[in-house]
Amino acid sequence: MSEGDERRAGEHIRTTPAESHREREIDHVLEALDPDRERPHDVVLSKDLSLSFGENRILSGVNIEFRRGTITALIGPTGCGKSTFLRTLNRMNDKVSGFRYEGDVTLEGASIFGPDQNLLHLRRRVGMVFQRPNPFPMSIRDNVVAGVKAHQIAKGKQLDVVAEERLRQVGLWGHVKDRLNDSPFRLSGGQQQLLCLARALAVGPEVLLLDEPTSALDPISTELVESLLRKLTPALTLIIVTHNLGQARRASDHTMFLYGGKLVEHGPTAELFERPKEPSTEHYVTGRMG
Amino acid sequence: MAAVSGAATGGTPPVAARPPTKRDPLLQRIRSSVWANEHHLWGWGGRISAAAPFVALVLTVLVLAFKAWPAVKVNGAHFLIGTDWKPGSTYGAVTYTNGVPHPLGVSYGAWPVIVGTLESSGIALLIALPISVGAAFALTERLPRWIAEILRYAVEILAGVPSVLIGLWGALTLGPLLANDVYPFIANHVPDVAGFSYLKGPVGHGEGLLTSGIVLALMIIPIIASTTRTLFAQVPPLPKEGGEALGMTDWEVGRRITIPWVRSGIIGATVLGLGRALGETIAVAMVSGSLLATISPNVYGTMGTIAATLVTQLDSAFVDGTGFEVRTLAELAVVLVLVLLVVNILARFIIRRTGNLSVPLGVGV
Ligand SMILES: Nc1ncnc2c1ncn2[C@@H]1O[C@H](COP(=O)(O)OP(=O)(O)OP(=O)(O)O)[C@@H](O)[C@H]1O
Ligand SMILES: [Mg+2]
Numbered sequence: 001m002s003e004g005d006e007r008r009a010g011e012h013i014r015t016t017p018a019e020s021h022r023e024r025e026i027d028h029v030l031e032a033l034d035p036d037r038e039r040p041h042d043v044v045l046s047k048d049l050s051l052s053f054g055e056n057r058i059l060s061g062v063n064i065e066f067r068r069g070t071i072t073a074l075i076g077p078t079g080c081g082k083s084t085f086l087r088t089l090n091r092m093n094d095k096v097s098g099f100r101y102e103g104d105v106t107l108e109g110a111s112i113f114g115p116d117q118n119l120l121h122l123r124r125r126v127g128m129v130f131q132r133p134n135p136f137p138m139s140i141r142d143n144v145v146a147g148v149k150a151h152q153i154a155k156g157k158q159l160d161v162v163a164e165e166r167l168r169q170v171g172l173w174g175h176v177k178d179r180l181n182d183s184p185f186r187l188s189g190g191q192q193q194l195l196c197l198a199r200a201l202a203v204g205p206e207v208l209l210l211d212e213p214t215s216a217l218d219p220i221s222t223e224l225v226e227s228l229l230r231k232l233t234p235a236l237t238l239i240i241v242t243h244n245l246g247q248a249r250r251a252s253d254h255t256m257f258l259y260g261g262k263l264v265e266h267g268p269t270a271e272l273f274e275r276p277k278e279p280s281t282e283h284y285v286t287g288r289m290g
Numbered sequence: 291m292a293a294v295s296g297a298a299t300g301g302t303p304p305v306a307a308r309p310p311t312k313r314d315p316l317l318q319r320i321r322s323s324v325w326a327n328e329h330h331l332w333g334w335g336g337r338i339s340a341a342a343p344f345v346a347l348v349l350t351v352l353v354l355a356f357k358a359w360p361a362v363k364v365n366g367a368h369f370l371i372g373t374d375w376k377p378g379s380t381y382g383a384v385t386y387t388n389g390v391p392h393p394l395g396v397s398y399g400a401w402p403v404i405v406g407t408l409e410s411s412g413i414a415l416l417i418a419l420p421i422s423v424g425a426a427f428a429l430t431e432r433l434p435r436w437i438a439e440i441l442r443y444a445v446e447i448l449a450g451v452p453s454v455l456i457g458l459w460g461a462l463t464l465g466p467l468l469a470n471d472v473y474p475f476i477a478n479h480v481p482d483v484a485g486f487s488y489l490k491g492p493v494g495h496g497e498g499l500l501t502s503g504i505v506l507a508l509m510i511i512p513i514i515a516s517t518t519r520t521l522f523a524q525v526p527p528l529p530k531e532g533g534e535a536l537g538m539t540d541w542e543v544g545r546r547i548t549i550p551w552v553r554s555g556i557i558g559a560t561v562l563g564l565g566r567a568l569g570e571t572i573a574v575a576m577v578s579g580s581l582l583a584t585i586s587p588n589v590y591g592t593m594g595t596i597a598a599t600l601v602t603q604l605d606s607a608f609v610d611g612t613g614f615e616v617r618t619l620a621e622l623a624v625v626l627v628l629v630l631l632v633v634n635i636l637a638r639f640i641i642r643r644t645g646n647l648s649v650p651l652g653v654g655v
Contacts, residue, residue: 092535123535123537128532137529138546
């Protein structure tokens with residue numbers, strides 16, 4: 001929260017008559033303190049989005065909104081377009097030859113494809129963690145601050161602070177504090193993935209896209225990552241692709257089910273798993289498909 | 291390793307695998323896969339042909355050293371630090387030093403051509419490395435496929451142009467062009483800072499150090515560029531995408547991820563190119579001025595290199611009835627081999643130092 005918000009919050013208290021209902025006053029204050037109060041609830045909005053590679057239509061007419069500070073699980077059988085959808089949200093598909101989209105995706109109300117959308121800035125705001133850990137060929141410390149350097153968010157000694165902070169956040173600090181200048185390739189797969197998460201967090205994204213982030217990890221590391229993701233909300237909005245239905249159930253607030261080139265169903269996770277509306281959803285979540 | 295595979299083919303109980311070399315696990319893996327598992331299939335024929343280049347090199351150096359030994363005894367340390375090159379009175383009396391016959395008044399100092407060799411190759415590397423890496427990067431990452439294919443073909447053709455043609459072109463066209471239009475501009479416009487004085491002064495007529503460096507660069511760019519291009523093409527997409535997803539520009543992805551990913555390979559390619567430059571003979575002989583006893587005061591002046599000296603001096607060396615000058619040239623050749631050896635060892639050292647952060651075998655997609 002910025003200083004400006006606090007000051008405005010203070011003014012708000014003064015202008016409220018002391019006699020009025022205390023309850024309402026507190027509500028007002030809380031609302032005023034909320035740094036997100038003037039922003040739309042839906043951080044990312046997909047409007048009639050259709051995606052194709054060449055003549056091959058992958059998804060059509062996807063309408064969904066991702067609410068601020070929630071975790072949305074993206075499930076569906078293999079090849080249904082989960083990764084394609086996710087990668088569209090930070091425009092990683094732009095470079096893929098043959099990729100086309102129709103419809104629109106907005107971030108905070110502005111189209112991510114718009115002419116004044118700075119691609120680099122967009123990717124700073126919408127971060128990504130990949131299925132397999134992909135550390136850069138530089139020291140562990142430099143990995144964490146690679147994006148910070150690229151965006152010139154910090155420099156010099158500040159970088160060490162950022163590195164330590166982010167490594168602590170993902171629970172790696174204890175493991176690596178004595179070998180910050182070593183190669184990341186000697187870390188275990190799970191540790192490498194945590195490092196990649198730290199790296200993505202370091203640039204301060206608003207939305208984090210995770211494409212099967214734990215598929216290469218053992219159950220313990222998976223649990224670690226899941227609890228970590230929970231701690232990242234409500235500051236961040238997370239969208240996570242997973243093949244692990246248990247993970248979707250445990251770790252998400254909302255779930256969306258892609259199947260047959262469409263967004264078949266989406267809703268609160270418990271509801272979608274307990275009372276699926278569509279037969280194909282039911283088949284999938286009960287394990288009779290995919 | 292011969293013992294290991296010999297035992298395997300000979301039917302005797304297999305020798306226990308060597309304990310892994312601590313130093314170099316990569317090499318260990320290569321050794322265990324190629325030598326232990328496949329090499330016995332090749333049999334002795336394979337072994338001999340694999341060893342042939344090495345044996346040839348060792349034999350050549352031995353013969354050279356044998357030939358050079360009497361010259362070493364006469365020239366002494368002066369050969370490495372002296373700056374004169376006097377064949378003595380070839381038609382005069384023969385004298386003996388340490389029992390070695392040689393003309394009266396010989397004094398051979400190779401320091402100027404050793405310096406010339408290192409300087410010209412150093413300049414070539416300074417020019418060629420950024421251009422090669424940049425070109426390789428453009429070829430793999432930036433240019434449309436069909437343009438990249440055409441350029442790749444052009445680079446391959448350039449690699450195959452005989453050095454005498456490049457030398458001739460350098461001497462007749464490039465050198466005069468540079469001396470008339472480019473060098474004066476550089477010499478007149480460099481700032482008056484201490485380190486830049488090498489770029490000032492008389493620019494000559496196009497034969498000299500900088501022209502040699504440029505011609506050498508032309509010859510090693512194809513070597514470094516094509517090797518580096520292959521390396522870049524092998525960098526897996528995942529780390530690069532990771533950089534893009536972080537909001538890095540293509541340039542940053544290249545500089546921070548793609549190039550470091552293959553860093554040790556680029557160093558290897560550079561050493562390959564440097565070896566070519568250090569040993570390049572005829573082209574340098576044509577554009578350097580082929581001086582023997584002069585260290586150029588600036589980058590434009592005429593000079594000589596070890597390899598060029600060998601080829602330009604051999605004819606007159608045979609005039610020396612005592613054979614001493616030929617022996618001295620053999621000594622010079624041994625020095626060249628030593629320079630190459632030092633360069634290779636240095637490269638290995640650098641690779642080991644940077645290897646700490648590089649990518650181990652088996653990582654990547
Ligand atoms: N670069 C591409 N060019 C052409 N077709 C592609 C490309 N990438 C993906 N596809 C196709 O798009 C479809 C969806 O792929 P996508 O990777 O999004 O599936 P997914 O749901 O993530 O599957 P998985 O669960 O296996 O990761 C697939 O049929 C695939 O063949
Ligand atoms: Mg996928």
